[in-house]
Amino acid sequence: DSPHGNGMRVATESHPMGAVTVGVWIDAGTRYETPSSNGVAHFLEHLIFKGTRARTQGQLEVQVENLGMHLNAYTSREMTAYFGRAVKSQLPQVVEVLADILQNSNITAQSVENERDVILREMEEVNKQPGELLFDYLHGSAYQYCPLGKTILGPEENIRSLTRDQLISYIQTHYKPHRMVLVGAGDVDHDEMVNLANKHFGGFQPDPNPMTAFDYAKADPAFLTGGDIRLQDDSMRQAHFVFAWETCGAAHPDAVAIAVLYSLLGTYERSGIPGDCSSSRMAQALSKVPNCKSLSSFSTMYMDTGLFGVYAIGEAPELDDIAHEVMIETIRPCFKVDEIDLARAKASLKTNTLAALDGSLAIAEDIGRQMLSYGRRIPVPELFARIDAVDAEAVKRVASKYLYDRDLSVAAMGPVHDLPDYNWLRRRTFWLSY
Incomplete structure (x- = not known):
């Protein structure tokens, strides 16, 4: 109206x-x-x-x-x-x-x-x-x-x-x-x-x-240049760093599959549920790295572009151990997506979607954002049907399309002298298969 x-x-x-x-x-x-x-x-x-x-x-x-x-x-x-x-x-x-x-x-x-x-x-x-x-x-x-x-x-x-x-x-x-x-x-x-x-x-x-x-946006479109910015600050107790790749806009058909991929990577908190008890492969891998304190995956979407990646917190030295596991587990879905892990990721995404609609303010924000992004409010049953339609092949497709052998962007601050350089990270966006 x-x-x-x-x-x-x-x-x-x-x-x-x-x-x-x-x-x-x-x-x-x-x-x-x-x-x-x-x-x-x-x-x-x-x-x-x-x-x-x-x-x-x-x-x-x-x-x-x-x-x-x-x-x-x-x-x-x-x-x-x-x-x-x-x-x-x-x-x-x-x-x-x-x-x-x-x-x-x-x-x-x-x-x-x-x-x-x-x-x-x-x-x-x-x-x-x-x-x-x-x-x-x-x-x-x-x-x-x-x-x-x-x-x-x-x-x-x-x-x-x-x-x-x-x-x-x-x-x-x-x-x-x-x-x-x-x-x-x-x-x-x-x-x-x-x-x-x-x-x-x-x-x-x-x-x-x-x-x-x-x-x-069409007159002045966004495009990923990629880059690496680091603020060395040894006075900070922990190192904070983000690895991110460009994805699609919010209304793109790939958006839901990317949301499932983000849920598949999951989160990790050393002070929370033990990583080896988690269903997230990322959490299981990082639980074996003593200096990793936490990790969260994210997907931020704009009108014509998006950023998908991980935000990790760890203690120096040996940040390369964290980066190694993060890169392996982020690129893994390009090749293999376990059906049990996928079912868990979709269930978690649905739960988080409903949890984010708790209260009239959260609902109003969701309506406003969706009306501006899509021109309509997507009903929850429709969104859930879209999530259910995402299969392992769809996740592998979007992971390969947006992550595999693609330039990334890096931002880091704190005692990050042990964080691997950009070329080291870029080489790990692809795997050599024989």
Whole structure:
């Protein structure tokens, strides 16, 4: 449904729980910034709650507090979300507040100046988290010269120099109704949401020359350059490193088989279930490497590309022992996929999928992401049927297509002097068979 035909979509999922989560998911993130404006999408996330033409910041905060409402937002590389949670009776007020801040936000030069230090302090906190920092380095290594290589917060010099005009320009260019989805989850009625959208977002004028996020991506596509970035820091107790390969976009037919492959590799935690008791071959192999502390596989998908890989934590020296097992077990599915392991991986993927939909906020996020990625919400039974349709040959096919003898990207930090070099890793993306 679209209020007054302006292109904005309305999507809901109802659960009688007495509470609602309502949000607006927008096809606008770091990917659509220029090098000089990198960080503007995240900057806006901070400023959007600083008052509107109808409410001062103080009035907005008092109203939210009096209603018992929780407002929040986040920015990713391809989308931005603004959402609120409240009891069912407050649904109209939540929609009205979201409509007001998105259409009438009062961004002043002074509010921009005031927010710089807040974002710089946030950057300091992010930089203290090895996992967050490492994946920023990974994207910079994998997508050099591409929009996806930029960080979400942006470089410090941009945070200190971004202007009100740049922020307003980004809003005018990308905050368009045809790139937005109004999402409701929880104790919500779809017809009521459509009526509220017509009432509060109906005045959102359609773009006479609409460009979709796919148009922007096509004009400036992402491509893997590959690379290797390492930050030697012997003051850190543990080494953190990531190996990643390029895969496909979220809507590609291979996406589900890649998800099964990611589940097949599994995770490992030395302080958790003993590795030799795990059904994951990766965990079994790493349990025999004393200095490996943990490993997790991941698959991150964007509009036209994706990153698949593993994130490991270990103690120096002899990081090559960890890398050796990781490379063997990552490339193994190109040749052999055990049916029992495959059944376990598919069951685990289904369980994790359902666990990720716990609560109205998680459901709203899933709806918003899927509506922007696929143009619809994929029902859980349909997704499970797709997972069931993935057989051993399909896993071997996608593993061979995206991993076997392919360039990879590496990011590492900490005492990583014993981590094998790029050529050593690249040679182990293929096996010599006789």
